[in-house]
Amino acid sequence: MKIFTCIKQVPGVSEVKIDPKTNTLVRKGIPSITNPMDNNATELALSIKEKHGGEVIALSMGPPQAEEVLRQALAMGADEAYLLTDRAFAGADTLATSHTLGLAIKKILKDSGDEKKYLVICGTQAIDGDTAQVGPELAEELGLPQITYVQKCELKGDKIITERVFRSEETVIIESKLPALISVLKEVNDPRFPTMTGIVNAHEEMEVKYLNANDLKAGKENIGLTGSKTEVFKIFIPEKKGKHVVLEGSVEEMVQQLCNNLKEDKLL
Amino acid sequence: MSITVDSELCSGCGACVASCPYGGIEVIDDKACITEDCNLCGACVEACTMDAIIWTKEEVGIEKVDLSQYKGVWVIAEHYKGNIHKVAYQLLGKGRELADTLHVSLTLVILGDAFDDQLEELSMYGADEIIYVKSKILKNYYSDLYTKTLTELITENKPEIVLIGATATGRDFAPRVAKRLNAGLTADCTGLEIDPKTNNLFQTRPTFGGNIMATIRTPNSRPQMATVRPGTFKKPEAKKRKVNIRQIDYDYSEKDSVTKIVKVINREKSKVNLEDAEIIVAGGRGVGKKENFKIIEELAEAIGAEIGGSRVTVELNWIPQDQQVGQTGKTVTPKLYIACGISGAIQHLVGMENSDIIVAINKDPSAPIFNVAHYGIVGDLHKVIPALIENIKKVKSAED
Ligand SMILES: Cc1cc2nc3c(=O)[nH]c(=O)nc-3n(C[C@H](O)[C@H](O)[C@H](O)COP(=O)(O)OP(=O)(O)OC[C@H]3O[C@@H](n4cnc5c(N)ncnc54)[C@H](O)[C@@H]3O)c2cc1C
């Protein structure tokens, strides 16, 4: 059985800071990392493989430097890695991204002749876009049942049994036949750290295979910017709302002032 | 499809560099250069005051959609245990505004069972029409049945805008529906507005963990779909209206779904309802230890507030999970939010920064919470809070 994990390279977001003087982004020295939940996806794929056998295949669509996140997946123990990279893929929204990932999965399945039983695992959401849309859209592209926001997952025969978080009050146990797609939360497991041998292997022995638009026989109208229905119109730094004062004086004075202000605002 | 720089026109001012979220453009030798990291988002094109950045989009024979066929604004309601999720009411308020601007009608869509008695009440929040898809099985949420029904309804009725709450359920079916319709979808929006020039929907949303806002549009296809963060818009006042109700019966059975709900586990429902609270007092790591949370409780009691906290306080078991505010907790919009000993990490801020008035008490003057606070007190909360309680009591008793 093939287990696909979809991995996105993202900027280490907690470090995106705003220069207070120029009100612009400070990007210098921000490392690119694997989207954190995608490490949970890879970990789940590996643990399923260890119990039930199979092959873990990591996929990423992105610029050539995204190869690094695939090497990390290989270092964790993935068997194969594919980087979908082409200028024609750039500017993709979730619709075009899911189409491209879907084409690659179909191609890999077809080429291997093993098309029937497989599982696709995504992170629930990426920390740059935060859309959580690629998983369900990829499921639709592949015509698979989907289970999102998964915090527990087990394989039993040709079924997966998952625990999905709906709201803070409720967890639902859902099962589905394979093939299927799930998107996982970080609660699903603790990703392993690659071993030294793993890292050396991933960088020296193993190969990241490249696929471009031609390899995927992708129609231009469905990929990259042209295949995207949404368009970024404007990007801006959020403005602060209202007045902002730091109160001064002794504790007693500050508290008094605060109460006066809150009274004026009709909150007391 | 490419972005290029006309070096004749480029003044090397760097405005484009500042606007790029990907590090995809740099100024080298006083001229802007596109780098490998360019994601073709076009932010630099907008930012350039010299018109030196050229964005060429290849026409690849995409079939043009006749946009004028699509009319009306739809709100899809989610429900839980027989109650419509409050985000649907909020969306009706915003939806009414959008529909009025466009001079079109507003439709509320409910997929469920046993809402017959609630339709009258639901009619009071701005909709012109309610489409009620009734099927026993839709008492529960099924990803694939929602997708199938909604895609059919949308294909048949052609609304131009479809709004969905950005809950775990909404964010599950909305992308699936969008993909089947081959429509654009913007996730987790916090702003919606009609572009007066083109009548396109401007969908504004936080990205990069809330550090940047992006305005997205869907200019060449319909419907324009968006999921919207709960708590962003206000529930409108109830008013009697004439509403056209369409009931459609589906006889789905459990076999029609590819997934099977094996069991629903209810977690203990909390007593606090942060999302509806008018005042919230929230504590962070700065409170020090579990026993100290008593002083937060006392403040809450004095001012009539609910209690919330940062993720750290949940992880340390000082307060229950459902009282966590932030990205992985609740999004709250009270009239007053008092943050005590909370540093103001971005993941916390995204959950509370839309509160009307924010008060921060923190001993570190450089804590980021002060960037969003309307009133900041730099000081030890163990001294400040007792004094504050004292003062509030004084004010309140003077009123009586
Ligand atoms: C993916 C992800 C999701 C997350 N989701 C959330 C979320 O939903 N909600 C959330 O809150 N966090 C979330 N976090 C965590 C977040 O990044 C911060 O770690 C967290 O908000 C910090 O909590 P804090 O402010 O209580 O603690 P700290 O950052 O440790 O801040 C404590 C503050 O208390 C002040 N202080 C200490 N002693 C005193 C005193 N005696 N008097 C006054 N002030 C004092 C200190 O100066 C400091 O500023 C998330 C993180 C990640 C990576």
Ligand SMILES: Nc1ncnc2c1ncn2[C@@H]1O[C@H](COP(=O)(O)O)[C@@H](O)[C@H]1O
């Ligand atoms: N470019 C990409 N390459 C591979 N996987 C992706 C890509 N974009 C998104 N994904 C997958 O989809 C999930 C959700 O991403 P998003 O919809 O962007 O929030 C991620 O956690 C990944 O598993």
